[in-house]
Amino acid sequence: MGKIPMKRRLMLLISLFVLGTAMLSAQxxxxxxxxxxxxxxxxxxxxxxxxxxxxxxxxxxxxxxxxxxxxxxxxxxxxxxxxxxxxxxxxxxxxxxxxxxxxxxxxxxGQPAPQQVNLTGRVTDENGEPVIGANISVLGTTTGTVTDYDGYYALTVPKGSTLRFSYIGYLDREYTITNQTELNVQLLEDTEMLDELVVVGYGV
Structure with missing residues (x-):
């Protein structure tokens, strides 16, 4: 069996760590x-x-x-x-x-409450694999959730709000919610950050 690349091993370790937080937060x-x-x-x-x-x-x-x-x-x-x-x-x-x-x-x-949107979707990586425990936050608020084992999420947000999708080792992505009820997001690896993680991991 071939060795798992260092970057991939780091991502697996991070995923296991974040998974515990995900299960607590995605109620x-x-x-x-x-x-x-x-x-x-x-x-x-x-x-x-x-x-x-x-x-x-x-x-x-x-x-x-x-x-x-x-x-x-x-x-x-x-x-x-x-x-x-x-x-x-x-x-x-x-x-x-x-x-x-x-x-x-x-x-x-004196202001009407913004219309709420029930949003669902899936967060994957460049290979179409689910990103477990990815953070989805509503900018300017404390509202948010995380993805489950299969990368799926569900969140109710005010129409017009901006969502940030983030995960360690990946580039953040932001989307403004209008009338859509489904939003699937692909996160791209942050190669610079992963290189830094490898250096720290080896203690160089």
Whole structure:
């Protein structure tokens, strides 16, 4: 069996390291409820993700009946499907899910909330192989996610926002989201960075 090139070995080691972070950050939920209250469903989400729920009882009504069936679904996508039809907004920050009345928020700011886009896609390298644990971040916010074992991701973002796709050893790529619901991205190797990693690895 031939030896694995040093650059490729470094990338494999980095992938294994990042994979642990990916599994923690790319949170998925499983829901199977029929005519349950919105509160019950949200409490199930917090139990599965470790987040806590923050809201004002005087502002947000969580007694609506909902029927939901989601299998291994991205947290942000599930929240969007549950809350948007009820004009409820949300924000995930500091391990908390903040939910609020969308109409009230728009009244207070004087600006309509931007339209949300449910985006899915896959991140691959130049050979078409999945990039595991690639970071996808919404510029100017703390919102983001990472790709799974097969390079797939799902993220709900405001229309017009800019996404940055990044991974150690690859060049960053940025895209502005308009009306698309699917965005597949190919990352190119950052050869200069990989050369530096090889030098450091050998201690030269």
């Amino acid at each position: 998925k939920v499983n829901l199977n409820y029929s005519k349950a209250t919105l509160r019950t469903v949200l409490e199930s989400i917090t139990e599965q993700t470790g987040h806590t729920l923050a809201f004002s009882k005087e502002v947000v009504n969580l007694n609506d009946e909902v029927t939901v069936r989601e299998q291994n679904a991205e947290l942000s996508v599930v929240l969007q499907r549950l809350l948007a039809p009820r004009n409820i907004g949300y924000e995930i920050r500091d391990n908390k899910i903040y939910i609020f009345d969308q109409a009230l928020a728009e009244t207070q700011t």
